[in-house]
Amino acid sequence: MKLQVTPLENVGVEISGFDINEPVSDAIKDELKSLWHEYGILVFRNQEITQEKQIEFSRIFGPLEIHPLKATTNEANPELFVLESGGEKDKFFTANYNGEEIVGRLDWHIDLHYTGRPNHGALLRAVVVPENDGLTGFGDLAKAYDALDQETKDLLEKIEVAYTFSMQRRNMRYVDVEGYEPGPNQPKKPSDMNYPDFPDAAYPGVVTHPITGRKVLGIVEQFLDRVITPQQAGLSNDEAIDLLQKLVAHTRRPEFHYFHEWKEGDMVLWDNWRAMHCTTGTRKGVRRIINRTTIEGDATLGRVLTAE
Ligand SMILES: O=C(O)CCC(=O)C(=O)O
Numbered sequence: 001m002k003l004q005v006t007p008l009e010n011v012g013v014e015i016s017g018f019d020i021n022e023p024v025s026d027a028i029k030d031e032l033k034s035l036w037h038e039y040g041i042l043v044f045r046n047q048e049i050t051q052e053k054q055i056e057f058s059r060i061f062g063p064l065e066i067h068p069l070k071a072t073t074n075e076a077n078p079e080l081f082v083l084e085s086g087g088e089k090d091k092f093f094t095a096n097y098n099g100e101e102i103v104g105r106l107d108w109h110i111d112l113h114y115t116g117r118p119n120h121g122a123l124l125r126a127v128v129v130p131e132n133d134g135l136t137g138f139g140d141l142a143k144a145y146d147a148l149d150q151e152t153k154d155l156l157e158k159i160e161v162a163y164t165f166s167m168q169r170r171n172m173r174y175v176d177v178e179g180y181e182p183g184p185n186q187p188k189k190p191s192d193m194n195y196p197d198f199p200d201a202a203y204p205g206v207v208t209h210p211i212t213g214r215k216v217l218g219i220v221e222q223f224l225d226r227v228i229t230p231q232q233a234g235l236s237n238d239e240a241i242d243l244l245q246k247l248v249a250h251t252r253r254p255e256f257h258y259f260h261e262w263k264e265g266d267m268v269l270w271d272n273w274r275a276m277h278c279t280t281g282t283r284k285g286v287r288r289i290i291n292r293t294t295i296e297g298d299a300t301l302g303r304v305l306t307a308e
């Protein structure tokens with residue numbers, strides 16, 4: 001096997017010359033792992049993947065996590081988490097965006113961000129995918145950091161930001177809620193979904209990647225709440241809010257994004273310590289199944305703000 005690396009539109013790369021059903025040598029494993037760290041987002045196409053192969057392939061990148069929500073529909077392979085729309089559970093995840101009912105849309109986020117200990121990465125594999133619907137977006141926060149001016153970079157070194165978990169999009173301060181109406185069956189509090197009530201988590205304005213040492217912008221719109229004690233960095237509360245608005249707008253710039261339009265046989269792997277992701281959701285009744293494996297996070301990037 002000889003891997004070819006082709007840059008995607010703005011960020012991330014497509015890997016070709018790879019066949020998941022061929023034996024993968026240690027040298028290729030090392031190469032895949034370094035590519036994952038070098039580019040943050042890897043796309044593979046035309047793979048004939050079974051659940052077992054997906055799990056075996058994902059293990060190249062580290063030990064796998066059994067998803068804490070235990071909503072897997074796969075008893076035999078608990079490492080596999082099935083993301084499904086177009087079925088019975090849709091009503092809990094349906095909301096109205098500018099007059100259109102959409103299932104499962106998610107704002108830019110980092111998985112398990114609110115715990116202070118995000119997983120290292122995840123791999124999604126298309127099982128049943130609609131055309132031109134249900135896209136997954138990836139945003140490179142290392143590139144977003146590099147593109148900032150020096151003054152902002154210096155300021156980011158001095159601040160810490162808090163993330164506040166919420167089940168209600170309307171309560172998230174920095175997501176765009178214009179034209180948004182929650183659906184009637186959407187969960188209102190963590191216990192509605194059997195989630196614990198997560199305390200806030202704090203992150204530095206710039207996160208240092210535990211493996212590559214690259215600087216990663218610590219700002220992601222979902223759950224973003226506030227700068228902690230902004231006065232210590234010479235900012236008033238209002239200036240701190242303006243700063244977060246400006247940084248969120250920066251992360252939304254298309255030059256840091258790649259949106260994957262799914263085809264059967266596709267797999268996408270990302271580095272959750274560096275790239276944020278989102279999903280456009282699907283129109284009502286559209287069937288979409290993605291199988292997901294999660295690579296464990298063995299580093300703590302944030303800290304939990306518990307009452308003292
Ligand atoms: O369904 C998707 O496209 C991605 C969902 C997601 O946010 C995740 O798997 O972490």
Ligand SMILES: [Fe+2]
Binds near residue numbers: 109110111277
């Ligand atoms: Fe996610």
